[in-house]
Amino acid sequence: MPGCTRARGQVRAMPVTIDRTTSSRRAPPHPARLSLTPAPGGLDGIWWxxxxxxxxxxxxxxxxLGERWGRVTGVTVHPGYWPVIPHWVSVAGRTVQVGWSTEAQDPHRLTLSLPDGRRDVLVIPPESGAGAAAQLMAGDGTEAPAREEAADRIDARIGEEAWETDGGAGRPSFPPRPIGSTGPSPAGRRR
Known part of the structure; x- marks a missing residue:
């Protein structure tokens, strides 16, 4: 029995101390790191x-984004950089649909569905250093393709570092097909 000891055939309960200084409540989330300045290439903002x-x-x-653009009803991502893609997320007591596409979605973009249309946001890899992320978010006069190339370089460097530190065992390039999906897996092969 957990929390018990035996002494010569007897079972004695051990005292248990419960530390109530740590709350089971989660800390409030950090604010989203966003730049919502429209950028060339159809970008409506940048998210880190x-x-x-x-x-x-x-x-x-x-x-x-709901505070600035209105209610977000859906999000589409490319599965190449997200290890787990939920079918939905909960936001302020309602659900937002989450989907993925390898054909129509750029790996470094996130497409948001809103009642008045769609908006695209460039995603800076979370592992990026603060300096590189600040440059991308500020724009510094770079066009959208140059920003996406910079995000690609950051991801490539991070992938190489993971390969080296994990002994050559980096994460796969695509996550498994979502549960309940009837189409081919993101890599185009059937399972």
Whole structure:
């Protein structure tokens, strides 16, 4: 029995101390790191998430964008850089649909569906250094393709570093096909 000891055939309960100084409540989320200045290439803004966990990052992003652009009803991502893609996320008591596409979605863009249309946001890799992210978010006169190339370089460098530190065992380039999906997996092969 957990929390018990035996002494010569007897079972004695051990005292248990419960530390109530740590609350089971989560800390309030950090504000979304956004630049909503329209940019060439059809970009409506730039987002620098803190991680690649969409279930953690999207509620903060969609709440922040909802205040500025209106209610976000859906999000589409490219599966290449997100290890887990949920079917939906909860935002302020409602759900936002999450989908993915390898054909219509640029790996470094996130497409948001709103009642009045769609908006595209460039995604800066979360592992980016603060200096590189600040340059991308400020624009510094670079066109959208140059920003996406910079994001590609950051991802390539991070991938090489992971390959080296993990002994050559980096993460796969595409996550498995979502549960319940009837189409081919993102890599184009059937499972």
């Amino acid at each position: 998430p803190r991680s690649r966990a969409l279930t953690r990052e999207l509620p903060t992003l969609t709440a922040a």
